[in-house]
Amino acid sequence: MRKVLMAGVLAAMLLPGGVARAQQAETLADIRQELTVVFVEIQKLKRELSTTGAPGGTGQGGSTLQRIDAIEAELQRLTAKTEALEFRITSVVRDGTNRIGDLEFRLCELEDDCDIAQLGDTPSLGGVDLETGPTPVPAEEAGDASEGPQLAMGEQGDFDRAMQAMDEGDHEQAAELFGSFVETYPGGPMTAEAHFQRGEALARLDRNTTAARAFLDAFSSDQDGPFAPRALLRLGEKLGDLGQTQEACVTLAEVSARFPQSDAVTQAEEARARLDCP
Structure with a gap:
């Protein structure tokens, strides 16, 4: 039973879109999405363990559940850190891009042959596309995650x-x-x-x-x-x-x-x- 359960956990972690593919992800948004997928798979395994445990296997089943709980907690911690880092990077990129655009506008005002209407949009700092976000997670899988940008405390x-x-x-x-x-x-x-x-x-x-x-x-x-x-x-x-x-x-x-x-x-x-x- 224990070997089967652990094999199931490993299989969930190596599913297409799981942690194995996250190693090749190109953005923080991709990594966060992959962690969410793994979290959902572990939740499914946890529900199966909670409803199909055989009589007399409470001790062993409880130990496995504890291990899954630990993996789940670690995934939540990593997801939170990834989201916080992504927010900080996005904030720095947006602020830096806005400051560069502000400088371009003001420099253009000082030049006689500069047409403000031709300035266009300032390219994002570092080539980061701020418009691209992670693939939305269905509401039933995302839990209590709120939509839209998060406000800082205060x-x-x-x-x-x-x-x-x-x-x-x-x-x-x-x-x-x-x-x-x-x-x-x-x-x-x-x-x-x-x-x-x-x-x-x-x-x-x-x-x-x-x-x-x-x-x-x-x-x-x-x-x-x-x-x-x-x-x-x-x-x-x-x-x-x-x-x-x-x-x-x-x-x-x-x-x-x-x-x-x-x-x-x-x-x-x-x-x-x-x-x-x-």
Whole structure:
């Protein structure tokens, strides 16, 4: 019985898509998926042991279950470490890419023959594709794993405190709290919104230069996210307020070019009309 069970465990670990193939996986996402598959197979074996144990074999069966529990715990630990490492690498790549894109934008502003509209998207740092994620795991196999990016401990609370200051009209405090937020949680799921809200707080304090930079950071943080159209719109408006009419017109034109279905398009066209853009 014991040999059969151990053979079953080894077979599960060497199934196509199991640990053996994980040794050849090219990304952390692949490794995490392979660990998930092995975890599911061990869960199936554990259920079989729990329901088909022969009478009188409690001691030996219990020992085997303990060993499987140990393997399961180790797989969970490795999966958690893999996910944490993947998140850290993704955060570093995204933050580095955004900073490079920010530098490219600002350098382009300083050059007379540079067209901001022709900059395009900044290639990901190190050639890492941030759009590619692991193959989704069916809900019944994934357990209690939540969907979407995970918030760091305290992230939601810090964001809510900044928003509360904003809602209460304390724009100075809101700008400071949002600034601290983006430094504490770079590359997080709420970073783009925090940059945008910081820009709004600074705009209400008539700090147009720093507000424009905040809106640029909001757009650079997530160029396809829900705040990207409004961030680009507000950046164009602030550039206009700063007297950089040509740059403002180009930026506002990008709103309709990039996000033709967004509500921000109408506002961008109105802003272009106010600036007498060609």
